[in-house]
Amino acid sequence: MLKRLDFDPPAAAARAQCIGVLDSGVGGLTVLRALHRRLPGAAMVYIGDVSHAPYGERPADEIAARCVALVGSLAARGARLIVVACNTATVLAIEALRARWPALSFVGVEPGVKPAVFLSRSRRIAVMATTATAASARLRELIDRHAQGAHVHVQPCPGLAAAIERGVLDGPELLAVLRPGCESIIAANVDTVVLGCTHYPFVEPTLRVLLGADITLIDTAAAIAERTASLWEQGSPRFETTPDIRVLSTGALGTMQLLLERCAGLEQVRVARLSEGVQKNSPSPSS
């Protein structure tokens, strides 16, 4: 059962208990969309750390510090279950977050190596990810655990999450960012490609053009929503909430608003600026 956080929340907004979702920016909206589809009655608060995106080109300790600040903000807004809707933050910070907040439940997002190996007919897959995720020991462990002898081509995609943050979702600029990585993936002769960054589903149509229509793309958002729902539904009646979705950005609002309007079920949600800023000193955890 989920336990109550034992600190004095600073804001009146902390009254309602909800699911907290975080990402470096707009990418986690692909997970929020799946969460809302699976749990339409659950209140959720999303923070996109737009002023620090992209995470994938930043040092690990900086990403971990940002995640601590974001989780502090989400907890202060009533979040009792946190979905780290960012592969980069999950691979680099989720263990530290779990250790710091033992009373919160966490669901992380990791590249879908296991389903990709299961679905691949040729037993050759690729993982597209940020530079930080691609270089992480955790991705290496994930591959060692689930590859079962399959060939796994890891493709870092520098600049791609940043382009999506700028609202570049198609056209020549996106093609220029995507083409080198896609050419390497084609040369690796794979039949299944893992979208190992929550930003990437937003450019799926262009990826299909570059990689070919026969490629299988793996996005784990629905599986993450299923896992979250099973944890949420284990909660006691005090976790029943009203369907209220709040979306906050630490930076610019434009791309986030644009993408919300393209996410089925979230079209009416308006993004707001996290005006008081993410807390520098997050509330002390207590078990």
Ligand code: DGL
């Ligand atoms: N959406 C994130 C991920 O899943 C982070 C992308 C970034 O900020 O570099 O990895």
